[in-house]
Amino acid sequence: MFARNKPDVLVVGAGPVGLFTALTLTKRGIPVRILDKDWRTGTRSYALALHAESLRYFEELGLLASVLEHARRIRTIAMYDGAQRKAEMRISGLSEDHSFLAVLPQESLERILEEALAKQKVKVSWSHEAVRLEPREKGMDVTIEKLSKDSVGYTVQHTEWVVSGTEHLTVPFVIGADGHFSNVRRAAGIEFPTVGNANEFAVFEFKTDADLRDEMPLVLTGGTTNVCWPLADGACRWSFQKPLEDPDWDTREKDRDFVQVGAGLFPSLNEERLRSLLSERAPWFRGNVSGLRWRMMVRFERRLAESFGKGRTWLVGDAGHLTGPAGIQSMNVGFREGRDLANAIAAALQPGGSTEPLEQYGKERLAEWRGLLGVEPMLRGDANTDPWVAEHKDQILPCIPASGRDLATLLGQIGLTCRLPAAFRTPAGKAPTP
């Protein structure tokens, strides 16, 4: 190991997965540095729910109470085809203690993690970008640029981010938690190919008096996926998939309505559009729409890194995989990746330690994501499976807010058998808990 005051691991990216990974490493006594090119946390609120499995990991870190304080609990996934309720899954049917989902804004989660890191005396280096990574015999050489605001211009002054300093760091391990454009992945020469169709979603967040109870409605209709997440403050977030071919949507796009122009965000995603999508796709939704506070068109790609790392550079979270939004799988599986990778790096850093757990990590990641992204079919129905469920099984898979054994249990409730990778079949094969 390097000297105590130098990090053993550099985590590039302080999104939810990077913060979680840095905290897990710190709790294992491994000196960590974490940096992010953004200037602060909580600048976005995209992924909004913790899977039941993630709640167990937050409990291990001593953060469950803080998470639940801000969260709304979801216990059922209700599946609809337009007006008809077709099936349901009970998160409360999972055998573990935390048999619910916790819905809370990503920014709240990131704040909880950043504060927990600060208590461990690890401060996130905001406005620091890892720009170059080069392998050395015993680690990685990383070039980091510090970004600062500068006022420029003559008559009309404006603020720009400029490089105000450069730092070189040599570190035994680098973790790329730097999201879909990952510099770490590109520096390691790892390709990030598309493995399925990209889909666009119109996302609306609004206050409503609808009685959403503790259910997450999932509407699969006309080839589209639509999901409603009830939020903690009496609001909800609806995401409606844009049909692959739909003259109505296409006309609006031609009118440039969907293009973000300055501060006038997505003007055609107005209340009228929301109401028409609700009556077309979820006619059972009873409730008013008040205070439309967020609306956006978002494109979700399906990509998988060809490898999750090698030698001294490893990937977690969106740096390694991209999927659709409904099941919040990319962030939540990312937490398990952070935990497993922390265990593997801890093993490698031991005197005479082995890198075998790291190789194992890479293999397991590819195996799980090939299944989740449908590269290798993992679902099977049988003669007793409801025909609607059997017909929609590939559309259902990325929408389930679970992974691993929990995913298999939930899919079993609707008559689908899930073939899990070997690591989930043998508890002894999993990484030890801290």
Ligand SMILES: Cc1cc2nc3c(=O)[nH]c(=O)nc-3n(C[C@H](O)[C@H](O)[C@H](O)COP(=O)(O)OP(=O)(O)OC[C@H]3O[C@@H](n4cnc5c(N)ncnc54)[C@H](O)[C@@H]3O)c2cc1C
């Ligand atoms: C508009 C939008 C809506 C979304 N909606 C949903 C949704 O409804 N459901 C869902 O499941 N997911 C959604 N997502 C995706 C979700 O936000 C991600 O899955 C989640 O944030 C992944 O976390 P992460 O920590 O792996 O990566 P990120 O959250 O992307 O964090 C990566 C961090 O790395 C930093 N970084 C990048 N490069 C460098 C560098 N070279 N040096 C230093 N720092 C760097 C970035 O600034 C960033 O903070 C959405 C994403 C977007 C953009």
